[in-house]
Amino acid sequence: MTDVTGSSGQTTTTSTTSTSVDTGTSEGEDLPPPKPDALTHWVTGDPADADVSPTGPGLILMGGSTDVDAAFTWQTQYLAGGDVVVLRASGADGYNDYLFSAIGGVDSVETLRVDTPALAHEPYVAWTIAHAEAVFIAGGDQAVYMTAWKDTPVEAALMHVYARGGVIGGTSAGLAVLGEFVYAAYNDSVIEDEALLDPYNMYMTMDRDFLALPPLAGVVTDSHFTARRRLCRLIGFVARIVEDGWAPQVLGIGVDKETALVIGPDLVGEVLGAGDVHLLHSNGPPQLCTAGEPLAYAELEWYTLAPGATVTLPTGAPAGPPTLLSATDGALTPAYDCAE
Known part of the structure; x- marks a missing residue:
């Protein structure tokens, strides 16, 4: 594996003056528009x-x-x-x-x-x-x-x-924008327990209608999942999407660092890399999801997929029983430390 996110290469930037031309999206077009x-x-x-x-x-x-x-x-x-x-x-x-x-x-x-x-x-x-x-x-x-x-x-x-x-x-961040629903972070990043203490706090800026990739219909994603203790905020994302009427059921997908979920044309995803992929299924509407109040949301289904495991999307229902998670008064049952 190679960490290339912040590295720089040796090739040269090339640019020319732009003019207004047809963008073109067919493969038969040989010449691109001028580079701006x-x-x-x-x-x-x-x-x-x-x-x-x-x-x-x-x-x-x-x-x-x-x-x-x-x-x-x-x-x-x-x-x-x-x-x-x-x-x-x-x-x-x-x-x-x-x-x-x-x-x-x-x-x-x-x-x-x-x-x-x-x-x-x-x-x-x-x-x-x-x-x-x-x-x-x-x-x-x-x-x-x-x-x-x-x-x-x-x-x-x-x-x-x-x-x-x-x-x-x-x-x-490139993963964050792939789902039907997006945690957009317009006001900076939400701290994990803030999502449970007030799911409408100023940092919980959600968006949608960017991409519509079929395997990610009804999906919201999050990254660096275990290392940054992001289960609590993923629950907040899912609760908000349901409460706001964007979808009756939502699948949250949390991907660990140094890990990837690859999804082929058969819609089957496989976990590759060093960590796990986590699936969080909503359970109808939350019991309480309102501004200024702790989230109350019972019995969400949580699955953890190890490297080599597979799942069909967008249903996201792997084999085996889930862990049932409930949010009450800013905390989770079973107990989970939301602090990064």
């Missing part, structure tokens, strides 16, 4: 579109910290030797050499740093994403991702990749 001057990007490998047909679709849900080599190797079976795009709003090109040389099996890796809605509306950005066989969203700040990318051509281009049979993935 404001876009920072890096290309390793052949900069021309590979023009191949991926055989997925697939998803990579990665929990943060050191990346999972096995997950990136897994995706190559669906890419037909095509192109990978790394999408981020900060950082540099640390994934380029890693994915092109260390993992291999692809024609190119291009990192796009898209940190504003203006860049997300650039035709070159949408064209490049849409023509990729895989797109991986790096770690960073999901509030920036949602602010910059939601309701822009980036959103449609990501969905186009998946519909073509490509692979969409993300780690840490």
